[in-house]
Amino acid sequence: MISSFGPPIDLSDLPGYKLTDLRPRIPVFVGRVSTKDGTQNPASSIPRQVAHASARLKEGEEFAAYFWDVESGMLPPELRGLGPHAMYDALAVPTPRDGGLQDLVERAELLGYTHVLAERSDRLARAMLTSLTVEHELEKIGVEVVYANEPVGGTESGRLRMRRQSQVDAEVYRSVMIEMSMGGQAQHAIGGWNHGYPPYPYIAVIDENAPRPEKARFGITRPKRKLAAHPDSRRFDAASELCRLRREEHLKAADIIAILSSDPDRYPIDGKWTHTLVEGLIANPKLTGHQVYNRKATRTGRPGFSRLNPVSEWVWSPQIVHEPVVSLQEWKEAQKVTAALRAGDQRSTSLARLRATAARRGLTVSQVSSNATHTLYRIGARQVAVPSSLPDVIVQQIIDDLEGTS
Structure with missing residues (x-):
């Protein structure tokens, strides 16, 4: 930003009067749609977001790549863009897709992107922590995030205040939607x-x-x-x-x-x-x-x-x-x-002992029927009726019988 309190004479011919970014400006688009059906149709929503974000391109510029997801803005970056390619191909969105939000964060430095343009902050994410994290990660490598709905010019503090307020609004909207959804699902179960x-x-x-x-x-x-x-x-x-x-x-x-x-x-x-x-x-x-x-x-x-x-x-x-x-x-x-x-x-129960003995002989113990006093068990091909309380003495007798069977 050029200072409004310049020198008394023209110093613009001095070396270092104005620093120039030697990197070529390479802007990319980022967008998001929550669902692939219903009121949000990606085939119309994504191109509309591209059109709005394009307003912040400089004359003659075009987007070098397009990163967009069809997923909830409540997901963290690492869970975004995991949908199969076949799903995205089936959506027939006229805007090309070079990946999702996570792909953008991972490739930005390698491919030399300088600006990331979106329609507004909630297209990055509805969760404020996610959008702040992505902005911070990109800022560390010298990539500026630009939202088309923010005003041009003015003070940095004013721009920052508007951006953070927009992110707060998105976070509050996210909370409201969760509360409404949970309330509806609760009534569904009731x-x-x-x-x-x-x-x-x-x-x-x-x-x-x-x-x-x-x-x-x-x-x-x-x-x-x-x-x-x-x-x-x-x-x-x-x-x-x-x-x-x-x-x-x-x-x-x-x-x-x-x-x-x-x-x-x-x-x-x-x-x-x-x-x-x-x-x-x-x-x-x-x-x-x-x-x-x-x-x-x-x-x-x-x-x-x-x-x-x-x-x-x-x-x-x-x-x-x-x-x-x-x-x-x-x-x-x-x-x-x-x-x-x-x-x-x-607990070491009598029945557990019986099952262990049967298992050693390759047999299983299963209940066939029962009444108030007795229970009928199947042990391999045999059926044994015993008192429902299953006294240890009877269990031991059955175990001895099994172990004595040749």
Whole structure:
């Protein structure tokens, strides 16, 4: 910036009167659209952003590259631009794409970019920390970030005040949108409608009685769905049994998997039983017949990871809204057993001893049926009826019998 308090005589012919940036000016465009459908169409939004940002190019200049994403502005830079090329190609956006925000930050110094132009700051990111971080990283390598909606001229403090206010507005808008979204999702669960993929013993069916606006403001609305029992009733029985094995017999996932896998006709599964599936079903409160939301925080900043929220933050439907596999009290007891197992409190039960002996002989122990006094178990090809309390003396007799079998 040339000083308004110049010398009394013309000194412009002196060496060093004005420093010249020896680097050629190389401006690039950066933009963002939140979604690829609905009210934000990338095929029209991105070219519009380019047109607005172009107003800050000097005469005869063109953008050397175009960096834009179709992703939430709430994501940190390292999670931006990870969408597959096929998705971007399918959008048919007339503006070329040389990468996303993270690509821009990584390549700016290598390719000698000098200016990054965007329509406004929230096109960089809605989270103020992200936009500040990107600005700081680019500033360190001598790259200036320019937003087209900022005024030309004036004082640096005035420009900075407007930029930071715009970033605060974007951050506040981000918070409002999260609050509104969370509120809507909470009401969705309270109403009994399902979020996500249905658990193993259920399918998701459209609720024909759910209210549906005649014309949605933001395009076509997805129908609300409730959980219903899977057409294969054996899935309900399998889910009930694996929960019982944890709750009553204190079995680890590996033992439960062995039991379920030993009788595929009784406990059907697409593929195979896994530790993740078994533990996930035992921990899933939807098996109680209630809808539950906010169990996980998916945006943790770590790709592929979700953080479990405290139970106190979960949103439950007040009533049972679909057929339960277990009661709420039974589910609670199973969680206590799981916590004890993870803490190392593995009680040596009579049944655990029996299972260990059977396992050494390549056999599994599974419950066939039970009543108030007795339980029928299958041990390999044999069936044994024992008192439900499973006294040690009877267990020892069965163990001796197994070990004495040639």
